[in-house]
Amino acid sequence: MKKILHIIGTRPQYIKSSILIKKLSKSKFFKNVVIDTSQHFDKNMSDIFLKEFKFSSFITKLNIKKNLSRITRLAQMIKLLGECQKKINPDIAIIYGDTDSTLAAAISLKKNDIKTVHVEAGLRSYDNNMPEEQNRIVADNFSDYLIAPTKTAVRNLLKENFDKKKIFMFGDTMYDLAINTSKELEIKTSNEYILMTLHRDKNTEKKNLNKIIESLSKLKTKIIWPIHPKIKNSKDFKKIKLPKNLDIIDPLSYKDNLSLVINSKFVITDSGGLQKEAFFLGKYSFILRDETEWIEIVKDKKSFLIGSKIDLIKNFKISKKRFKPKKSFFGSGDTTDKIIKLLKNI
CATH class of the missing domain: 3.40.50.2000 (Glycogen Phosphorylase B;)
Known part of the structure; x- marks a missing residue:
C-alpha cells in the first residue's frame, strides 16, 4: 500500500x-x-x-x-x-x-x-x-x-x-465535484438576488473596496455576500457605509454555496473557483479583475472582466435562464x- x-x-x-x-x-x-x-x-x-x-x-x-x-x-x-x-x-x-x-x-x-x-x-x-x-x-x-x-x-x-x-x-477536479453535487441541488424558478464574493488583495485595499461596495446600490437588486473573514474584520470595512440592497452573511458550506450560485440571477466575484462553478452550473459571472486564468470562459462570453467597475454590468445583455455549457473546457x-x-x- x-x-x-x-x-x-x-x-x-x-x-x-x-x-x-x-x-x-x-x-x-x-x-x-x-x-x-x-x-x-x-x-x-x-x-x-x-x-x-x-x-x-x-x-x-x-x-x-x-x-x-x-x-x-x-x-x-x-x-x-x-x-x-x-x-x-x-x-x-x-x-x-x-x-x-x-x-x-x-x-x-x-x-x-x-x-x-x-x-x-x-x-x-x-x-x-x-x-x-x-x-x-x-x-x-x-x-x-x-x-x-x-x-x-x-x-x-x-x-x-x-x-x-x-x-x-x-x-x-472541481468540475467532477460540481457535476456530482449539482444533482442534489434544489432549483428554484425565481432568481431574486445576485451572489457576490471578494477576497483578492487588490480588491480588499481601501480604495477599491470602497469603490466596489458604494456602486452596488446602482444594481437595484438584492446582493448576497458571504463575506471573507479578512474583510469583515478589517478596520477599513467597518468604516464603509453599506448599501441597503446588500445582505452580508457568513461563508457557507460547499453545497449551500452551490445552491446560491444555481438560484442566483448571476455572480459577481474575483474568485477563480466561483467563476468556474458559475460556468459549471450555467450561470453568467462578472469578474472583479482585469485578467483571469480561466480565459476559456471569457472567450465563450459566459464570464466578463470588469475590473472594479460594477457600473459596467448594465452594459451586458445576459439571459436570466441557465445556459448549457457547450464545450467541455474542464x-x-x-x-x-x-x-x-x-x-x-x-
Whole structure:
C-alpha cells in the first residue's frame, strides 16, 4: 500500500482535494495522509468543509500562530511542513492550486526530495504582482507531475519549456465535484438576488473596496455576500457605509454555496473557483479583475472582466435562464479517475 500525502489549508483546497481523497480512500493500493496547514483558521472557512467532506482521522493540522505577517506565516508553514513530511515519509505528495499553502508545500517537498503532483498546474494571469501567480509558478517548477485542467494551461507550460512528459491534461477536479453535487441541488424558478464574493488583495485595499461596495446600490437588486473573514474584520470595512440592497452573511458550506450560485440571477466575484462553478452550473459571472486564468470562459462570453467597475454590468445583455455549457473546457468529469490511474502507473 502506497502512502499519498495531500497538503491543503484553504477553502478552495478542501474542495479541490475532497473528491480525489474520497476515491483514493476506497482503493486497496493507497493510504491517504492529509496535512492541513491551517491557513484558513476561521471555522466557516475550514472546519465547515472538513466536516462536510468527511475528512477523517488521517488529517494532521499544523499549529500556525494567528495574526502573523504573511512572510512569517509562510516561513512557519515551510518549517512545520518539512518536519511533518519527514515523519510521514510518503511515497508521493499532492498539492493543489496556488495559495500560500501550495507554495510552502512545494518548497518543503522539494527540499525533502519527495515526488510531487501539482493539481491545477499551468494557470497563468501573467501578473507577477499577484501572490497566486508567484505561488503557482514556483509550484509548477518544483513539481514532478503537472495536472493541467485546460488546453490553455498546457500551452502555458509548453511555452515555458516544461518537459512534455511531466504534463497531463486531465481536466479539473472541481468540475467532477460540481457535476456530482449539482444533482442534489434544489432549483428554484425565481432568481431574486445576485451572489457576490471578494477576497483578492487588490480588491480588499481601501480604495477599491470602497469603490466596489458604494456602486452596488446602482444594481437595484438584492446582493448576497458571504463575506471573507479578512474583510469583515478589517478596520477599513467597518468604516464603509453599506448599501441597503446588500445582505452580508457568513461563508457557507460547499453545497449551500452551490445552491446560491444555481438560484442566483448571476455572480459577481474575483474568485477563480466561483467563476468556474458559475460556468459549471450555467450561470453568467462578472469578474472583479482585469485578467483571469480561466480565459476559456471569457472567450465563450459566459464570464466578463470588469475590473472594479460594477457600473459596467448594465452594459451586458445576459439571459436570466441557465445556459448549457457547450464545450467541455474542464474535462469529461473523470479527472479524479485519471489522476488515480497515473498514481498507479507511477
